[in-house]
Amino acid sequence: MQKTSIFTSESVCAGHPDKICDQISDAILDSVLTIDPKGRVAVETLVSHKQVVIAGEVTYIGKKIDYKKIARAEIKRLGFTNKLFNFTDKSDILVNVHEQSPDIATGVDNEGAGDQGMMFGYACNETANLMPLPIELSHQLAMRLDEVREKKIIPYLRPDGKTQVSINYVNDKPVSVNNIVIAVPHNEDIKLSKVKSDVIAKVIKPVLKKFNLTVDKKDVVVNGTGVWHIGGPSSDTGVTGRKIIVDTYGGYARVGGGAFSGKDPSKVDRSGAYAARFIAKNIVAKGLADKAEVRLAYCIGVKEPTMQEVETFGTAKVSAKEIDKFAKNLIHTSVRGIIEKLDLLKPQYKKTAAYGHFGRDEFSWEKVE
Numbered sequence: 001m002q003k004t005s006i007f008t009s010e011s012v013c014a015g016h017p018d019k020i021c022d023q024i025s026d027a028i029l030d031s032v033l034t035i036d037p038k039g040r041v042a043v044e045t046l047v048s049h050k051q052v053v054i055a056g057e058v059t060y061i062g063k064k065i066d067y068k069k070i071a072r073a074e075i076k077r078l079g080f081t082n083k084l085f086n087f088t089d090k091s092d093i094l095v096n097v098h099e100q101s102p103d104i105a106t107g108v109d110n111e112g113a114g115d116q117g118m119m120f121g122y123a124c125n126e127t128a129n130l131m132p133l134p135i136e137l138s139h140q141l142a143m144r145l146d147e148v149r150e151k152k153i154i155p156y157l158r159p160d161g162k163t164q165v166s167i168n169y170v171n172d173k174p175v176s177v178n179n180i181v182i183a184v185p186h187n188e189d190i191k192l193s194k195v196k197s198d199v200i201a202k203v204i205k206p207v208l209k210k211f212n213l214t215v216d217k218k219d220v221v222v223n224g225t226g227v228w229h230i231g232g233p234s235s236d237t238g239v240t241g242r243k244i245i246v247d248t249y250g251g252y253a254r255v256g257g258g259a260f261s262g263k264d265p266s267k268v269d270r271s272g273a274y275a276a277r278f279i280a281k282n283i284v285a286k287g288l289a290d291k292a293e294v295r296l297a298y299c300i301g302v303k304e305p306t307m308q309e310v311e312t313f314g315t316a317k318v319s320a321k322e323i324d325k326f327a328k329n330l331i332h333t334s335v336r337g338i339i340e341k342l343d344l345l346k347p348q349y350k351k352t353a354a355y356g357h358f359g360r361d362e363f364s365w366e367k368v369e
Contacts, residue, residue, distance in 0.1 A: 006178050008166040009134035009250025011142040013184075014354035015078045015159030015231065017238025021045035022247075022353035023078070024054070024071045025240045025262030030347035031070055033264070035062035037345040040100045040114075043262040044240045045071070047233040049086055052093040056262065059100040068093045074350075079149070079159035086234035111336045112301035114266040115258070121276025121294040122253035123284040126174055129366070130284050131359035133174040133211075135250025137165040139355045140207045145184055145199075154198050158185040160231025179219040180204060185231035196222040247357050248273070253293060261353050265344035266335060268298045272305070274365040275338040277358050279327045283310065285368040288323055290315035296333060303334045330369065 012019055024045040032039040039060030046053040052075075054067050076089035123130040141163035149157040164181040167174045182203070186195050199222050208214055241259025248255045258269030265271040276294040283292040289312035297307035310323050331341045339345060342364040352363065360366060 003169075003171050005169045005172075006166050007132075007134050007169060007252060008164060009132065009138050009245075009252060010162060010164040010181075011135065011138035011246050011250070011355065012163070012243060013142050013146050013159070013161035015080070015146070016162065016243075017047055017160070017233045017236050018240075018242040019238070019354050020047050020075065020078060020080075020233065021238045021240040022243065022261035023350055024052070024074045025056075026349040026353040027070050027074050028054070028058070028065070028067060029262060029264060029349050031065050032058060032060045033345060033347040033349075035065070036060035039264060040266060041262065041264040042100070042267065043097065045262070046237065046239050047087065048237040049234045050091045052091055053096070054093065055096040057100040058097050067095045067097060080232055082158075085158075085230060085232050087232050111334070112303050113268045113272075113298035113335050114300065115268060116298060116300050117256055117258050117269055117272070118295065118297040118307070119256040119258075119268065119272035119276050120248075120254045120296075121273060121278065121280040122249050122292070123277070123280040124252075124291040125284055127211075127359070129359040129361065130281050132249055132252035134165050134167045135246075135252060135356065136359060137167075137177075137207065137211065137213075138163045138246075138250060139359070140210070141165065141180070141182065141203060143355050144203045144207050145182070148202050153202055156187040156190045156195075158187070158229075158231055160185050160235075177208065177213050177215040177219070179221070180215055181221045181224065183223055183228060185228045188227075188229050192223060192227055196220070249358070260357055261349070265339050268296075268335060271335060271338045271342070271344055272296045272298060272333075274342055274344070274357070274363075275331055275333055278342065278365040278367075279310070279330055281366065282330055282368055283312075283323060283326065286326070288312075288316065288318050288326060292323075294327065298335075303336065305333050308333055 025043045029041045043056035072089040126133045127136045145161045148154040161184040166178040168176045168178045260270045263270045279294045280292040291313045293311040295309040296305045
């Protein structure tokens with residue numbers, strides 16, 4: 001008997017308020033690592049109507065960083081330069097950043113984990129990059145929405161936007177697109193019917209074509225409440241770390257308790273999740289299983305993980321003992337082992353802060369050995 005189901009995931013554009021915050025926080029992290037690769041960063045950003053707040057703990061050796069300048073550059077890059085948006089690169093910025101707690105620093109300086117917590121990594125053979133299809137399509141649509149705006153292929157679009165894709169599954173295999181939902185702000189003089197027509201023709205169809213998929217026009221919703229003119233922080237306050245499902249697997253797999261952006265790699269919320277994905281992807285890429293979930297846990301100040309487990313959901317092609325041995329030989333999951341293996345001390349994190357941290361070949365944790 002066939003088992004049928006639908007699974008839905010969403011993504012957001014780079015100009016979404018929460019993603020603005022993630023990118024500012026990670027731009028600050030990159031600036032610190034450029035000056036001092038062993039710098040410690042835990043920075044949160046909040047954006048709202050005409051205002052930005054940057055707060056957190058930063059400790060490094062080197063020249064002083066201009067947090068406001070970094071934030072303004074990111075806001076401008078993301079397209080928020082029009083006063084009509086009530087949020088621009090000229091908006092007020094409040095900075096409240098201080099040094100890392102000496103109690104935390106002691107444990108981290110001894111190469112222990114920067115905090116306790118559990119992390120998950122996942123991979124499956126639904127797509128070429130071993131990501132679940134719903135989140136992969138959602139990310140591709142979000143990237144394309146930003147591309148057609150930035151390149152003026154659809155010149156009347158404005159920053160911000162969300163995508164959502166529902167996939168039909170038969171016996172746990174993706175077979176077709178059930179529906180797509182797009183939300184994107186646009187100029188006031190453009191009718192919704194044109195927005196929908198252009199988004200279908202220039203965003204949805206090109207993305208689906210890469211996956212040999214189609215969708216019926218009646219199964220596409222664009223701006224479901226009608227017109228949407230003003231996006232960004234004046235419409236919706238944003239905060240760092242509020243899109244951890246978008247950042248990971250779109251709800252298709254479990255995620256840990258902590259966000260990634262604004263955190264240096266001594267924070268296992270980030271480095272542990274990257275290592276878990278690295279292990280899971282290599283297990284599936286090597287044909288050891290069709291699906292793999294890697295579970296890690298850490299204790300603050302302790303070098304080694306307190307848990308390392310692999311679950312293959314009945315899809316393993318070899319014994320569990322062989323998979324565990326493969327995982328442990330692939331990467332040493334101490335904090336130092338992860339940082340060295342995945343080269344995590346270099347500035348690279350702003351790129352991760354939009355369109356997901358996984359499934360993108362430019363990152364070391366996506367490499368297949």
